Structure formats: structure tokens, C-alpha cells
Amino acid sequence: MGDRSCGSSILRCCVAKPMLRSLQPQTWKLGYRTSQVYWEEFQTREEAEGRYQELWWSKVLMNPEGDVLRCSSGILDPKGVGVAALLLSARRGFGDVESSLPALEKGDVAFIPADRLPGTSQALQLIWDRVASRSSISWFGSRVSVDSLCYFDVAKHPGVRGYVALTIDDAPCRLGPKNSMLPEIRKLLKEHQAKATFMLLGKFVPQHEEGLLELLREGHELGNHGLVDKSYRASSPKEFEDAVEECTRRITDLHRRAGVSSAFPWFRPPHGQLSAVMAKIVEQKALRILMCDTYACCPVIQDGDFIGRFLGKQAEHGSIMLIHMPEHGFREWCLLGLQTLLKHLKERNMKVVTAGKLAELAGWSPELVGRRCKLAL
Template sequence: MPRFPLRLFRLPTTRAARRRRFYTMIIALLTVLTFVTPFYIIYKPPHLLIAYFQHRWPDVLWHVPLASGKETAGGEKGKEKDKVIALTIDDAPSEFSGDIARLLEGYGARATFFVIGGQVKGREAGLQDLVRGGHELGNHAMHDEPSRSLSPSTLTAELREVESYINGTYDAVRIPHPPRYFRPGSGFFSTRMRQQVKELGYRIVLGSVYPHDPQIPHPAFNAKHILSMVRPGSIIICHDRRGWTVPMLMEVLPELKRRGYRVTTVSGLLEAAAGKRGAVERLEDTT
């Protein structure tokens, strides 16, 4: 009868079993981190990444460097004069624009509304009310679609059509036109697009705080995201045309006021930065 080594039939020792469990846990953890970390960075990009984007694409506005306030994201320390942020609202106008404007007025806040041209018809008076209320209008092309996929000729035509609506709004209320700001649909741009919109007199505006509110219809959750990310010089991105935007802002605005922030337009933020270590000059020199 053949003989087999006894070790083939021995159960794993306690030490060997622990070692295998440890390595299995490490592999599982690394696997989870490999898949989860990129999504987390997209959802909640660290300020260093935003600063890198601003350095890498200086003609695109991500955030605005202010003076040396000491506040960190979610904190409350810092110089009050530096606590200025821009609120931007995409996909305007809609049936919710008036409610958003009234809420902003109640907290002394202003915003830049990025206009989709295909939504303007029948809401011209609403756009005029926004401008009268101290808000400003930016260009968000004609349709809710990725602007990066448009041909150069189509993008130019859409920008000019929306520009005509914006100019008509300011002319109707006899208020000087603001600088030309463009936010590409879906937030993606290309080198070709950057050059094209620059030649048309526009500056691309993205942002540094984005709660992904079109995809996440939970006001409290989105409000916590904004409040955990905001810092002096931030540009907040949120959206019109959703019923959960007003409830979200009802949580965000009083807390920002309590922290001493002034919520303003993109132009207001750039004006606040003027003279603070030449922030505006550095940004404008790239356009």
C-alpha cells in the first residue's frame, strides 16, 4: 500500500489561516479602493486637484484665489472680507427660477444663471426679473447636451443665438451687459473649444463645488456636500429645472450666512478678488 506524507492531510495551522485571512482582506481592500477612489474623487475633488486644474487650464475658471484667509473647507475661521463665493445655476430659465430668485433675495445672495436657449421662449419676463434682481446671465448653449460633441459651426451658431437672448434681456431692462461667460453642457471641453469660445469673446466657467444634483435628487444630502466643500473663492454649481433645488438652497444659504459668506455672481467674485495679490490680473492675462 503506498504511503502518503502525513502533512498532506493536516489542517492549516491557526497562524497560517490568520495569515491567509489577512492577505485576503488586504486584497479585498485594495480592490475596493481601486474602484471606489476614482468615483469619490470625481464626486468630491480635493482642493489641490481643483488648484491643479486652474493651473493646467488657466483660461478656464474653476475657482478664484482670494487673499490669505485661513479657512479650510467646512471650517469657520478666516478673514470675513475674503469669505466670498460665487453661486452658479445651470439650465435656466424654468418654472423654478422665480422661486430660486426669491429665496436668494431673502438671504441677500446673488447668482449667475446659465441660460439654455431652448428654454427661453415664453420665459423672457422671468429672465428680465432675474437681471433686475441683481443676478447675471451666462451662456449654456441651446440644448441640454454635451457641448464638446458639437461641431465648431454648430457651437458658434448656438452661442450667438443664446447671446441674442441674453443681450435682449439686458437691453429690455436697460442694464449694462456683463462679461461673456460660457459653461459647456456636461462640463467637458476640448482644446479646440477653448480656442473657439475665446475668439468669440467668452470665458469658460466651470467650478469647484458640485453636488451632482441632477443625478442625486436629495436636497439634504446635496446641501451637506456643498457645505463640506465650500471655501473662500469657491464657485458652486447647481441646477435650475429641478424641484429639489429650492429645498437644497434653503439649507445651504442660511448656513453660509451664519459662517459669514457673501454669495454673489461670477463677476462679483472676480471683482472681490481684484487687488488681492493680483488674482484677477493673473487670470485675465491668460484670456
């Protein structure tokens, strides 16, 4: 591929095999991957974003400072290897990358789920609004494991009346510190006097330790979500066990440094997938599988207002709600979803607490964590 004009821009776009030409330092850069990695550069953000919208391959948009502003895996790239290759390429001076799978498996680069076909989000939104309920969502949780905690039945546990638990998956941030929205989330929760359980991907803890320590000091809670965002069903039992142990170790270290103890060691399997062997390992580690009964499929439904309204109306006394962590350039709509959710719950006089606090209100003690339980306790 050769050079082409960038419309009104004086700068010409470099569309060539990497390493054959150098990119200018103070330009907007758009990378995409077909059979190999390509990079284009632009003088203005408007031109770069316009070109970004044209492409349907896996792609990454970066500002002149090298920050990732947007990224998306193509429909034909379900494993997210394209975006991973582009992120590796950017780190290595915008060169080509033979394989990104090893780095992706280790969590050295972010896994970005593939986009859906156009209209999928809107279609699923219509279906979800009609069929998703406490019973259907918690049924899925029970399929993950018979030991899954999905909600507390207020009829059996009157102490949870007026309370719901908020859990946030894939914390803290997979794209790096500059893309973190942890400060915005902390501020929003503080404004609404809400507490949350953040389910951590352990691989990304080191770059965000100070923010996570502040979360703990502010009364929030941390849970184990594995090391990286992938299904461990295809992994060996040892790899899964090592991932669980390492994430637990990092959480324990954060608690020690923050001077905060954790009464309820929660675990939520990435992608909601757990084999019988994996469930046995979780049980041996004395972890409690934490699922949910209130969920708006926010990775696919990209309408923050719908997400917040749906969660806000579906949540019941004793509910455990799930929303995903927003990042700059990835799932940003979840911030609006959380804003809308907290507003609706406030109007309903529902108090938002951690999963651990909800368990205490239900009359649980930490000793119960290692025991088998029913779907709704």
C-alpha cells in the same frame, strides 16, 4: 396590449397603440416608451403615481390640465429619446412618434438624462463626501480648459474673503413655463440677500423672458450655457459657434431690455465638455470659461439636504459653487439643496454674490476676460 383594470378606479386604462383610441380629456395620463409610445389614463393622481413607480422605461406623468408633473429617462435610454418622444406625442394628440432625435437635437423638446441604477445616488453620496474637494473639482475644471476660472485664491486676492459666488446651471426651465421654479428661486435668494449667476440654455429663453428680466433687475447675472443641454464635442465647429452666438445674442437682448450692462461674459460648456477647437471659438468670442470648485453632483445625488450641507461646508473664501436649476417634475431636490446651502452659508457669515461681483472683489476688470489665466487667480 389590451385594456386592464385600474384597481378601484371606475375608469379603465387605455393601454393601446396611440391613434387607435382616444384618451379622455379630464384624466391623469401616464406615457411610457418601449419600442413605441404607449399611454395609460387614470381617474386619480394616486393611481397614476402608483403605476408610474412600477415602470422602469422612459416615462412621463401628466395631470388633467396637460402639465408634466414627473418625467424620467430609463436606464437604457441615455440620450433621453424616450421622454422626448412622449413629450412630442402629447403635443400631437398622444399619437406615436417615429423619431424624436431631430427635435431633441434642436432643443424643441427637453433632454432628460437617464436614471442611474438603484442605489447609485446613495453610493455616490458616500464616495463624494470623502473624495470631492476644492482641488479635485477644480482639477476637472482645468481639464476642460487651461483658461477655466474655478475659484479665486484668497491669499492672492484678499478682497474675496467672506464671499462666495453661486452659479445655477440649465436655467431657466426645459419643460415649459408651467414647470418653472424661477419664482421660487428668486424668492429664496431675496430672503437670504443672495445673488446668483444663472447659466442659460438659450433655446428655452423665449418662454421665460419676463422672469429673466426680473432677475437682471434684481442684481443677478446671466451666463452662456449653449443653446441646448448636450455635449457639443460631437457637433461641427459651426454648429457649436452658432449655438454660442445665438445664446449670447439672447442674453445681450435681455440686458438691453432690462437696462443692465454685463461686464463679464461667462461661458460654461454643457456637460463640462470642451474640445480644443471649441475652446478656440470661445476665446475668439471673448468669453470667459467659468467652472467651479464646489459641486455636489446634484444631477445624480438626489438628496437635497446632502447637496446643501456638502456645498455649505466645502465652500471657501473665493469659491465658485455650482448647483442645477430645479423644475417642477425634474430635479426638484435642488430647491431643497439651495435652501440648505444658503442657510449654512449664513451661519458661516459668508456672503453669496454673482461670479461677476466675485471677480470685481478679486480685482478683475472686464479687460482681463479675453486673456489667458491660471486655474486659480
